[in-house]
Amino acid sequence: MVSELASSSSDFDFIVGNWDIKHKRLKDILNGSDEWVEFSGVSSAIKTLGGNGNIEDHIIDFPESSFRAKAIRSYNENSKKWAIWWLDGRMPDVIDKPVLGEFVNGKGLFYANEEYSGVPVKIRFTWILDNPDFPVWEQAFSKDDGESWETNWIMELSKRN
Numbered sequence: 001m002v003s004e005l006a007s008s009s010s011d012f013d014f015i016v017g018n019w020d021i022k023h024k025r026l027k028d029i030l031n032g033s034d035e036w037v038e039f040s041g042v043s044s045a046i047k048t049l050g051g052n053g054n055i056e057d058h059i060i061d062f063p064e065s066s067f068r069a070k071a072i073r074s075y076n077e078n079s080k081k082w083a084i085w086w087l088d089g090r091m092p093d094v095i096d097k098p099v100l101g102e103f104v105n106g107k108g109l110f111y112a113n114e115e116y117s118g119v120p121v122k123i124r125f126t127w128i129l130d131n132p133d134f135p136v137w138e139q140a141f142s143k144d145d146g147e148s149w150e151t152n153w154i155m156e157l158s159k160r161n
Contacts, residue, residue, distance in 0.1 A: 007102035009052045009075040011082065014132040015045045016054065018160040023060065026152040030119060030141060039063055042160065049074055084110055084125060099125050106130070111146075122146050134158055 021041040026033050045056035053074040060067055068089035075082050083098040101110030108127035115121065121141040128136040139153040 007075075007080050007082065007104070009077065011075070011103045011108065012045075012054050012073055013047075014129065014135060015056060016047055017045065019043045019045075019157045020160050021058075022156045022158075024154045024156075026150070029152045030116060030121070030143065030150060037063060041155075043157070045071075052077065082108070082110065099123055101125070103127070103129075116141055119143060124149060 019042065021043060023039045023041055024036045025039075027035040027037050039061050041058055041060040043056050043058045045054050047054050053072070056071040056073075058069045058071070060069060070087040070089075072085040072087065072095075073082055081100050081102050083100055085098045086096040088094070088096075097112050097114055099110035099112040101108060106129045108125070108129075110125040110127075112123045113120070114123050121143055122145055124140045124142070124146075126138045126140070128138070130136075135157050137155040137157070138151050140149040140151040142149050
């Protein structure tokens with residue numbers, strides 16, 4: 001269960017298991033679009049690193065094709081921060097730069113500086129755990145170093161039976 005105060009190695013214990021996922025992604029990212037594309041997926045996560053990490057295997061069913069991906073997470077006991085990497089099966093020899101962050105009062109915020117389609121952006125992952133049985137993940141980009149954000153991907157998870 002996520003700590004009510006600050007980050008700990010048990011923050012992502014909620015994700016262990018099998019999930020159905022409802023995805024929503026902006027059709028045109030960083031161009032003022034408000035048109036969303038919806039699709040489905042599934043994931044399965046296990047603990048690793050003696051409980052200080054986890055690996056989440058995804059099948060993502062984009063409308064045009066399906067692919068596999070992995071989220072790899074590890075917790076640093078010294079900094080009390082998480083690192084999250086994304087490995088996309090369509091580009092199996094490239095792993096994304098990690099987003100770094102923590103959970104505070106049941107909400108996780110993770111950041112990195114990256115490029116999207118040649119544009120420098122700040123990336124934010126947000127985990128919303130109002131109900132850990134139905135967690136929500138959001139990805140947002142900022143072109144102005146965090147002054148404003150465009151949410152471009154939302155995942156709503158529900159436990160698989």
